[in-house]
Amino acid sequence: MDLQLAGDAALVTASSSGLGKASARALAAEGANVVLNGRDEELLAAAVEDVRGDAAADATVLGHAADLTDADAVEALVRRPVDEFGGLDHLVTSAGGPPAKPFLETTDEEWDDAFDLLVKSVVRSVRAAEPHLRAGDGGTIVTIASISVKEAVDDLVLSNSVRAGVVGLEKTLSTELAPDVRANAVLPGTHETARVEELVERGVREGEYDSYEAGLDDWAGEIPVGRIGDPMELGRTVAFLSSPVSSFISGVALPIDGGASASNL
Known part of the structure; x- marks a missing residue:
């Protein structure tokens, strides 16, 4: 299936490894021009080369190092695809996971850090990207969260709690930014x-x-x-949700876990 992404501009945060990288790879394979992001410049450079190897012939793949907890750095990150590609059509937000701990061992500082990394990074990214996403023919936001939003995981109190806020934000954006921008979330299980x-x-x-x-x-x-799961299975789902082929899908939080969660909804 042609996802009709050729020539579009995409930014994938926290994409130097893992599911963010798989999402960038899937978008580039469909012909989108993609900016990858990470904090470790060496790891990011390697990821860019990997993604270029699978990219469509006309796709451009670039890297931009930035700390997602730094508001100025996020502003500069969002400007990169706009400067390089002339706009921004698709934003995919991802972030590393907070530490695994039970509630009584989790400090106030760790709660603050988790909120800053998981929620405020999305807030900053979307705030900076919004005018550019609206300017195109149909902007998209896809947030990579976790299946812990649907079903709490033992000793992951930070992920269980804070990532739910990310999905609440995504659902709100799906109405506040409509009809110009669609917003969805994916909830990965084990990959x-x-x-x-x-x-x-x-x-x-x-x-x-x-x-x-x-x-x-x-x-x-x-x-x-x-x-x-194979990370590319999630990556291709992100590309699908970013594409015109899924143009009637918005406000969804989609589990991608092989059926592992016991949640009805």
């Missing part, structure tokens, strides 16, 4: 990202698993489809 690979490999070293494949099987034990 084979570098973080999961690291945890499984640690389990192999410590004797918890006989092999990497056995570790993946264990992680997939309660997922109805029988495996964990």
